[in-house]
Amino acid sequence: MSSSAPRTKNLVPDWIQVPYPHVEQCIISFPRKHILLVTINRPQFMNCLPVETTIELGALWKWYDSEPELRAAVFTGAGERAFCAGMDLKQRLDILNTNDVAHEYPQGGFGGMTNRTGKKPIIIACNGHAHGGGMEIVLNADVIFASPNADFRLPEVLRGVSALAGALPRCMVLFGNHRTMDLVLTGRTLTLKEAVEWGLVKEVVAQEKLLERAIDYADEIAALCPDSVIISRLAAREAWETGISRATMRGQELWAEKMLKSKNAAEGLAAYREKRTPKWYPSHL
The missing domain is CATH 3.90.226.10 (2-enoyl-CoA Hydratase; Chain A, domain 1)
Structure with a gap:
């Protein structure tokens, strides 16, 4: 690895809410x-x-x-x-x-x-x-x-x-x-x-x-909407796990309504209308 690879464990930043599990190696x-x-x-x-x-x-x-x-x-x-x-x-x-x-x-x-x-x-x-x-x-x-x-x-x-x-x-x-x-x-x-x-x-x-x-x-x-990244990834992976036709249905069944009602969806649409950079909320999906 390059010389920029970490050699010592970093301090946990204050924006992390729960300490991470120990991984020895x-x-x-x-x-x-x-x-x-x-x-x-x-x-x-x-x-x-x-x-x-x-x-x-x-x-x-x-x-x-x-x-x-x-x-x-x-x-x-x-x-x-x-x-x-x-x-x-x-x-x-x-x-x-x-x-x-x-x-x-x-x-x-x-x-x-x-x-x-x-x-x-x-x-x-x-x-x-x-x-x-x-x-x-x-x-x-x-x-x-x-x-x-x-x-x-x-x-x-x-x-x-x-x-x-x-x-x-x-x-x-x-x-x-x-x-x-x-x-x-x-x-x-x-x-x-x-x-x-x-x-x-x-x-x-x-x-x-x-x-x-x-x-x-x-x-x-x-830098993108965390809810959109999570849901887009899961919906795409459904094809990997279950096949294309089932994945199409499950994406809509499981995530569409919850996504459209989220604070991040409202923020993204408002930012587009107001021609500004969106300020995303943490995802709690």
Whole structure:
């Protein structure tokens, strides 16, 4: 990661209402108002995640969704080699042999993200390899920026396991049958060039500018109506989860009336009429 990556935990700003849950192997910071930055801090282990950390991250993302003043999050890894190399395989073998740690991940899945629906967007600044569970996290994120040395891989067939945290159906939706089969049956690396061409990566950014670019992008989202961002994201994700026809109905059923009656809708329309910048209220959806 670039030298701008955080190395120490920031103080909690006064606009945060509830303290965030502890995450032992990650650095939690708030680079700008309304933005959460989470940095996996195990560069010596390619930022792989032990079970305890993935459970803690599950609690953190739930806290993020419930904190009214937070509007966008950036997820990255420390160092310049890997965003996340997946689960800690050495610990996983110990679990199989001793049962010292629970097998179950939280409801949100690996890293608290692979089965996450959530309310608010998470942007990935992929600063290197995203392999195994790391790629599964990327596949379920909202927008991905990547450094020139980034690549992606589902190597589970080489380890005697399978990518069962959501990657397989998501690859099918994103890439189609034949590209997906090529990846998951061989465990080969998806190059950055392919990841851009296949629509996985939004933008390639120099390593030293990657984090700043992702935060700037999060800032763009945070400047918008938080209710509209939450509802638009959830309505779009319904197609991901349920199919297009059902998603169209659920978007209207669940969110349209509540959105149109909100203080932020009134503020946005008034600001348009008065030709001024809107002043958004915290979202309590």
